[in-house]
Amino acid sequence: xxxxxxxxxxxxxxxxxxxxxxxxxxxxxxxxxxxxxxxxxxxxxxxxxxxxxxxxxxxxxxxxxxxxxxxxxxxxxxxxxxxxxxxxxxxxxxxxxxxxxxxxxxxxxxxxxxxxxxxxxxxxxxxxxxxxxxxxxxxxxxxxxxxxxxxxxxxxxxxxxxxxxxxxxxxxxxxxxxxxxxxxxxxxxxxxxxxxxxxxxxxxxxxxxxxxxxxxxxxxxxxxxxxxxxxxxxxxxxxxxxxxxxxxxxxxxxxxxxxxxxxxxxxxxxxxxxxx
Numbered sequence: 001x002x003x004x005x006x007x008x009x010x011x012x013x014x015x016x017x018x019x020x021x022x023x024x025x026x027x028x029x030x031x032x033x034x035x036x037x038x039x040x041x042x043x044x045x046x047x048x049x050x051x052x053x054x055x056x057x058x059x060x061x062x063x064x065x066x067x068x069x070x071x072x073x074x075x076x077x078x079x080x081x082x083x084x085x086x087x088x089x090x091x092x093x094x095x096x097x098x099x100x101x102x103x104x105x106x107x108x109x110x111x112x113x114x115x116x117x118x119x120x121x122x123x124x125x126x127x128x129x130x131x132x133x134x135x136x137x138x139x140x141x142x143x144x145x146x147x148x149x150x151x152x153x154x155x156x157x158x159x160x161x162x163x164x165x166x167x168x169x170x171x172x173x174x175x176x177x178x179x180x181x182x183x184x185x186x187x188x189x190x191x192x193x194x195x196x197x198x199x200x201x202x203x204x205x206x207x208x209x210x211x212x213x214x215x216x217x218x219x220x221x222x223x224x225x226x227x228x229x230x231x232x233x234x235x236x237x238x239x240x241x242x243x244x245x246x247x248x249x250x251x252x253x254x255x256x257x258x259x260x261x262x263x264x265x266x267x268x269x270x271x272x273x274x275x276x
Contacts, residue, residue: 034243
C-alpha cells in the first residue's frame with residue numbers, strides 16, 4: 001500500500017508538471033513574439049490583424065471575480081455560521097442536502113439559469129441587453145456558495161467545544177460566543193473556503209460565456225458586457241491556428257499564474273495565521 005500511495009502521489013505531481021511544461025513551452029514563445037508589454041497591456045484583440053492584447057480580458061476576469069466574491073463570500077460565511085451553530089435539526093436535514101445539490105449542478109445549467117432569469121431581470125431593471133459583468137458576477141456568486149459554505153462549516157465545527165463553553169462561562173451570550181470565540185479559531189479554515197471559491201470563480205468558463213456578453217473591451221459600468229480570459233480561450237480555440245492559437249495558450253499561462261498567486265497568497269496568510 002505504501003507503494004500504491006507513493007505512486008498515486010507521483011502521478012498527481014507528474015500531471016501538474018506536464019500541464020505546466022505544456023503551457024509554458026507553448027505560451028512563453030508566443031508572448032515573446034507578440035511582446036510582453038503588448039500582450040499584457042494591449043487593449044485590442046484582433047486575431048485577423050495579428051493584434052493580441054489581453055488587458056481587457058484580465059480586467060474582465062478580475063472584475064467578475066471580485067463581484068462574485070462580494071456577493072458570495074458574505075452570504076456563504078453567514079450561511080455556514082447558521083448551519084453550524086444556529087440551524088435547528090429539522091431545517092438542517094433539508095438545507096444541507098440542498099447546499100450539496102448546488103455543488104453538483106453543472107456549470108452550463110447555472111449559465112442557462114442566468115440567461116433565462118438573471119439576464120432578463122437585469123435588462124428590466126437597468127436596461128441594455130442584460131448580458132453583462134453584473135450578470136456574470138451574480139451567477140458566479142451563486143456558484144461559489146457550496147464551496148464556501150461546505151469548507152467554512154467544517155472549519156467551524158472543527159473548533160473545540162471548550163472555546164464556546166469557556167466563552168459562555170465568562171458570561172457571553174450564545175451569539176457573542178460564536179462570533180468572538182469560535183469564529184476567530186476557525187478563520188484559517190474559512191479563509192481556505194474563500195480561496196477555493198475565488199479559484200472556482202476565476203476559472204469558470206461556460207456559465208460566464210453564456211451571461212457575460214463576451215465583449216473584448218474594458219468595462220466602464222456593471223451593465224456592460226465583458227470577456228474573461230477563460231471565455232476568450234473557449235470561444236476561439238476551436239478555430240485558432242498558428243500565432244492565434246499560441247496567443248490563446250499564452251492567455252492560459254497568465255490565468256495559471258493568477259491562480260498560482262492566489263494559492264501562494266493563501267499559503268502565506270495561513271502560515272502567518274498559524275504563527276499568531
